[in-house]
Amino acid sequence: MFRCIECGGEAAELAGDCRCVGCRDLQEWILPAEGANPAALRERWQARRAAPAGDDDRSGVWRFRELLPPCADVVSLSEGNTPLYDLPRMASRLGIARLLAKHQGMNPTGSFKDTGMTVAVSQARAAGFTWLACASTGNTSASMAAYAARAGLRSLVLVPRGQIACGKLAQAIDYGALTCQMDTDFDGCVRALAEVVTRVPLYLVNSVNPFRIEGQKTAAVEMIDQMGWRAPDHVVVPGGNLGNSSAIGKGLVELHARGLIDRLPKLSVVQAEGANPLARWLRGGRQGDLESVVAKTAATAIQIGNPASWKKAARVLDATGGACVEVSESEIERAKAEIGGEGIGCEPASAAALAGARKLIASGFIGREEAAVLLLTGHVLKDPEYTLQRREGELLDVAGADAIVRAMETNHGPRF
Numbered sequence: 523m524f525r526c527i528e529c530g531g532e533a534a535e536l537a538g539d540c541r542c543v544g545c546r547d548l549q550e551w552i553l554p555a556e557g558a559n560p561a562a563l564r565e566r567w568q569a570r571r572a573a574p575a576g577d578d579d580r581s582g583v584w585r586f587r588e589l590l591p592p593c594a595d596v597v598s599l600s601e602g603n604t605p606l607y608d609l610p611r612m613a614s615r616l617g618i619a620r621l622l623a624k625h626q627g628m629n630p631t632g633s634f635k636d637t638g639m640t641v642a643v644s645q646a647r648a649a650g651f652t653w654l655a656c657a658s659t660g661n662t663s664a665s666m667a668a669y670a671a672r673a674g675l676r677s678l679v680l681v682p683r684g685q686i687a688c689g690k691l692a693q694a695i696d697y698g699a700l701t702c703q704m705d706t707d708f709d710g711c712v713r714a715l716a717e718v719v720t721r722v723p724l725y726l727v728n729s730v731n732p733f734r735i736e737g738q739k740t741a742a743v744e745m746i747d748q749m750g751w752r753a754p755d756h757v758v759v760p761g762g763n764l765g766n767s768s769a770i771g772k773g774l775v776e777l778h779a780r781g782l783i784d785r786l787p788k789l790s791v792v793q794a795e796g797a798n799p800l801a802r803w804l805r806g807g808r809q810g811d812l813e814s815v816v817a818k819t820a821a822t823a824i825q826i827g828n829p830a831s832w833k834k835a836a837r838v839l840d841a842t843g844g845a846c847v848e849v850s851e852s853e854i855e856r857a858k859a860e861i862g863g864e865g866i867g868c869e870p871a872s873a874a875a876l877a878g879a880r881k882l883i884a885s886g887f888i889g890r891e892e893a894a895v896l897l898l899t900g901h902v903l904k905d906p907e908y909t910l911q912r913r914e915g916e917l918l919d920v921a922g923a924d925a926i927v928r929a930m931e932t933n934h935g936p937r938f
């Protein structure tokens with residue numbers, strides 16, 4: 523069952539635009555109240571990890587199917603089961619007890635979008651749709667295109683021209699999506715798609731689709747599972763359209779309500795200074811509706827000025843006691859280099875999580891004795907131009923062994 527987040531109106535099925543038929547606001551899927559006891563669930567989820575390759579039970583999303591909308595026929599690319607890295611050097615540099623990174627960029631198409639897409643595309647196929655569609659800053663389209671292809675369905679991608687990292691655009695084409703670029707921004711693509719949806723039957727897989735949120739919430743469950751069911755003090759997530767922060771928050775709140783964790787981590791959202799509508803709305807004392815901004819950041823995955831899920835994200839901040847911070851372009855750049863320097867790497871938008879965590883530590887919001895998990899949202903290979911444009915100077919031209927040895931003697935490794 524779905525419930526509207528604004529008027530509370532309930533619906534058994536999703537409308538074509540995924541909005542409440544009464545007040546047009548977003549809906550969320552309601553997890554049925556009854557469920558197995560925590561110990562039995564943990565045991566069942568643990569056992570599914572050993573399922574044979576190719577079995578849906580092994581997916582890092584469907585392993586937790588007790589928390590998901592029921593689905594008989596799953597479209598999966600073995601998503602989830604992503605690494606949780608301990609970063610002790612970085613923790614001591616930042617001055618906190620423990621820092622971890624949950625790397626959702628290690629999903630099949632290189633971003634967390636896959637965990638939501640497996641649920642949404644499974645539902646679309648079950649409902650008999652032949653076309654899937656999204657407006658995208660890149661990763662949603664890459665993910666949708668892959669899952670559509672896997673399901674034997676067609677997909678339509680709308681992207682803003684020149685504002686998509688090249689790895690992501692190449693993926694959409696490679697996976698066979700009908701890929702259209704428009705001379706507008708992400709928000710303009712959303713508006714165009716809203717019009718197309720009224721003309722032809724399309725299944726919308728933007729994060730207004732509550733099935734996406736359900737799949738994405740499993741990252742929180744998997745993370746807590748990997749931590750032996752001891753919740754961290756903080757989870758820090760970059761925010762663009764604010765679907766993912768809403769999803770992670772929903773996951774944490776449900777785990778807590780079900781007695782699967784005994785305390786609720788604070789979920790904090792990081793926005794780029796040039797794409798900060800939620801931060802502004804909070805700073806401005808939450809007056810009226812969120813005002814959109816013209817978004818500008820090199821972290822293109824979070825370059826969104828009119829985030830669809832702002833109300834859901836605001837509720838998650840309230841429910842968990844989290845904060846919203848803004849970070850500058852140079853703070854993102856430095857954080858990206860630091861995550862690379864750990865041998866992990868991520869795309870620029872993901873690095874915003876580290877930049878934000880640093881600010882939250884400096885302000886004392888994250889305490890010195892606390893543990894924080896960064897959500898790394900996308901893979902380092904998504905946006906190689908970002909690094910090359912900024913750090914090409916680190917590439918050395920050498921003529922022979924003398925120059926190579928000299929370079930080694932004078933280079934002391936990356937410094938931040």
Ligand SMILES: *Cc1c(COP(=O)(O)O)cnc(C)c1O
Nearest residue numbers: 661762763764765766823899900
């Ligand atoms: C989509 C995306 C985001 C932003 O997620 P929202 O749900 O739009 O807030 C952040 N980082 C990466 C890499 C993404 O692909």
